[in-house]
Amino acid sequence: MRKLLALLAALVLAACAPAQKQAEYTLTYASPYPPGHPFSRADIAWMKHLEQASGGRIGFRTFWSGSLISSDMSMEEIRHGLVDVGLITPIYARGGAHLLRAQSGFYGGIASIRDQVAVYDCLDARFPEIGQELEGLHVLAAQGGLFPGVLTRNKPVRTLADLKGLRLRAQSDAIDVLRALGADPVNMPMGEVYSALAKGVIDGVVAPADTIKSLHFAEVAHHFTQLRFSRGAYPARAMSDAAWRRLPPDLQGLVGNSRKFWEDVLNTEILASEKAGVDFAAAHKVEMIPFPAAEQHKLDQLYNRYALDQARALGEVGINGEPVFRAAQALIAAGPIACPAPNSGVKP
Numbered sequence: 359m360r361k362l363l364a365l366l367a368a369l370v371l372a373a374c375a376p377a378q379k380q381a382e383y384t385l386t387y388a389s390p391y392p393p394g395h396p397f398s399r400a401d402i403a404w405m406k407h408l409e410q411a412s413g414g415r416i417g418f419r420t421f422w423s424g425s426l427i428s429s430d431m432s433m434e435e436i437r438h439g440l441v442d443v444g445l446i447t448p449i450y451a452r453g454g455a456h457l458l459r460a461q462s463g464f465y466g467g468i469a470s471i472r473d474q475v476a477v478y479d480c481l482d483a484r485f486p487e488i489g490q491e492l493e494g495l496h497v498l499a500a501q502g503g504l505f506p507g508v509l510t511r512n513k514p515v516r517t518l519a520d521l522k523g524l525r526l527r528a529q530s531d532a533i534d535v536l537r538a539l540g541a542d543p544v545n546m547p548m549g550e551v552y553s554a555l556a557k558g559v560i561d562g563v564v565a566p567a568d569t570i571k572s573l574h575f576a577e578v579a580h581h582f583t584q585l586r587f588s589r590g591a592y593p594a595r596a597m598s599d600a601a602w603r604r605l606p607p608d609l610q611g612l613v614g615n616s617r618k619f620w621e622d623v624l625n626t627e628i629l630a631s632e633k634a635g636v637d638f639a640a641a642h643k644v645e646m647i648p649f650p651a652a653e654q655h656k657l658d659q660l661y662n663r664y665a666l667d668q669a670r671a672l673g674e675v676g677i678n679g680e681p682v683f684r685a686a687q688a689l690i691a692a693g694p695i696a697c698p699a700p701n702s703g704v705k706p
Contacts, residue, residue, distance in 0.1 A: 379414055380417075381409075381414060381415060381416055381417025382414075382415040382416070383415060383416050383417070383604065383605060383609065384416075384417045384418065384419055385416065385417070385418055385419070385442040385443050385597075385601060386418070386419050386420075386421065386426075386441045386442045386443070387401065387405065387418050387419070387420050387421070387441065387442070387443045387444060388420070388421040388422075388425070388426040388427040388440075388441040388443075388444040388445070389401060389420075389421075389422055389423075389424075389427070389444060389445040390423070390424040390427060390428060390429045390432070390445065390447075391422065391423065391445065392422055392423045393420075393422045393423075396568075396627035396628055396630065396631045397445065397501075397624070397627070397628075398422065399627050400620065400623040400624040400626075400627045401445070401595070401620075402420075403623045404499075404595075404616065404619060404620040404623065405418045405420075407616060407619055408612065408613065408616055411612055411616070412609060412612055415609065416609060416612075416613075418443075421441065426440065426441055426444075427440060427441055427444050427445070429447045429450045430447070430450045430451060430452050431451075431452065432444055432445060432446045432447055432451075433446050433448060433451055433454070433455065433492075433495065433596070434454075436495060436596055436597070436598050437494040437495060437598060437599075438598075439598055439600055439601075441598075442597060442598060442601035443498065443595070443596070443597045443598075443601065444595070444596065445594060445595055446495070446593060446594060446595065446596045447592075447594070448491070448592050448593060449462050449592055454491060455491050456491070456672055456675050456677055457485075457487050457488060457491055457672060457677050457679060457682065458488060458491050458492075458592055458593070459592075460668050460669060460671075460672055460679055461478075461481060461488070461590060461592075461679075461682055461683075461686065462531070462589060462590040462591070462592050463531035463588075463589070463590065463661075463665045463668055464590060464665050464669065464682060464683045464686040464687070465477060465588050465589060465590035465591075465686060465690065466588045466658045466659075466661040466662035466665060466687070466690075467588060467658045467662070467687075467690050467691075468588055468589075468590065468690055469690075470502075471502035471503065471504075471591075471625050471628060471629070472502070472625060473502075473690070473695055474502030474503070474589070474590050474591040475500050475501070475502050475591045475621055475625075476689075476695040476696070476697060477590065477591065477686055477689050477690065477695055478500050478502075478590060478591035478592065478593075479500065479697050480685070480689055480695065480697035481682060481685060481686060482500075482593075483697055484685060485681070485682055485685075487677060487682075492593060492596070494598065494599050495593075495596040495597070495598065495599065496596060496597045496598075496599065496602045496614075497593040497595070497596050498595045498596060498597055498613065498614075498616070498617055498620060499593075499594055499595040499617055499620040499621050499624065500591045500592065500593050500594060500621060501591060501592065501593075501594035501595070501621070501624050502589070502590070502591040502625070502628075503566070503589055503591075503628060504566035504567065504568060504628060504629075504631075504632050505566060505586035505587060505588065505589060506529070506532070506564045506565050506566050506586075506587040506589070507564070507565070507566065507567060507582055507583050507584050507585050507586065507587075507649075508521070508526065508562055508563075508564055508582070508583040508585060509562055509563050509564075509565055509569070509570065509575055509579045509581070509582045509583075509644075510524065510561055510562035510579055510580070510581045510582075510583070511555055511558070511561055511562060511578065511579050511580065511581075512561070512580065512581075513561065513562075513581070514581040514583070514645060514647055515562075515581065515583040515585075515647065516583070516647060516649075517650070517653050518539055518653050518656060518657060519539075521536065521539045521540060521541045522539065522540030522541065523540060523541070523542070524541050524542065524561040524562055525541075525542040525543075525544060525559075525560045525561045525562075526541050526542070526543050526544070526560060526561060526562045526563060526564055527543075527544055527545070527546050527548075527551050527554065527560050527562075527563040527564065527565075528543040528544070528545065528563075528564040529545075529564065529587075530545060531587075531589075531664075531665070531668070532564055532587050532661075533545065534664040534667070535587075535657070535660050535661050535664055536564075538660060538664070539660070543564075544560065546560075548565075548569075548573070551563050551565075551573070551575075552573060552574060552575065552577075552578060555575065555578040555579055556577075556578045562579060563575070563579070564587060566632060566635070567582060567584075567632050567635040567636050567639070568628075568631040568632050568634065568635040569635065570582060570635040570636075570638055570639045570642075570644055571634050571635045571638035571639075572631065572634075572635065576638060576639060576642040576643075576644050579644070580643070580644055580645060581644070581645045581647060582639060582644055582645065582646050582647065583647045583649055584646060584647060584648055584649050585649040585653070585654060585657060586649075586654060586657075587657075587661065588658060588661055590686070594624075595620060597613070662687065665683060666680070666683055669682065669683035
């Protein structure tokens with residue numbers, strides 16, 4: 359009876375409470391990640407920022423954990439209106455994003471996530487082929503990422519020579535490099551890596567330090583080598599053209615100008631996840647192995663050699679990728695990276 363009375367009281371209070379103001383424009387947002395993931399925490403911060411900055415005129419309805427969009431088809435799903443705004447992953451796209459996927463491997467020697475995004479912005483402004491692969495989408499944020507190292511079960515890796523003979527799970531842009539160094543790279547879904555490590559099916563994984571904690575790898579691997587497989591940025595959050603056109607010009611401007619906020623909070627969340635992984639490693643007896651600068655330089659040179667091959671291979675699908683690769687490398691070599699703001703229409 360007490361529970362029933364409490365429920366009735368709650369209903370009465372809810373009925374008497376002032377009605378919440380309905381947003382003038384409610385946008386659907388979807389991500390393949392759960393709401394607690396670092397990417398999603400950044401997305402939630404961006405949504406709250408826009409709701410507040412718009413005075414409540416913009417609101418959001420969210421769909422997490424792949425309930426509405428997928429990783430490999432997200433660009434098409436947003437283009438066709440399945441969702442208004444969402445996380446896109448052109449590096450996993452099944453088709454139509456050849457240059458976007460390849461250019462993320464053109465960043466050998468890059469120093470930071472901010473530099474990754476800055477170089478991407480320069481390439482986007484200079485090469486119209488990138489925009490052509492994004493037709494039907496308005497990019498709201500680009501995203502860089504942590505540099506993968508090597509996490510191994512039993513054998514520590516202290517030089518490039520130590521990679522020889524190791525069976526390692528790796529992303530596609532590192533496979534040729536690892537083979538050249540005598541390793542045996544395999545490509546498997548990250549969700550299968552824990553089991554493969556535990557069973558000894560693989561000797562290790564090429565992955566950033568955050569996975570030591572987030573994917574529980576500290577339970578099945580004991581050495582993390584802090585070498586850096588270079589990686590680049592890519593457009594990572596987008597709105598469909600139809601949803602963009604539904605917004606009045608003032609709100610389009612507000613959304614467009616929120617790009618730096620979103621990219622900054624993504625950067626903060628990604629770096630925090632790395633620190634959490636490193637701290638977790640120290641507390642769980644995972645050896646953190648520094649990597650000699652001379653060995654890292656050799657790795658960067660080898661990485662760029664195969665990246666140039668990948669750039670030239672784009673010719674098979676009618677894309678001249680070599681100028682994009684060389685532009686990225688020139689920007690990295692030149693030092694501080696400064697390019698026009700995204701979508702400014704100004705070419706570097």
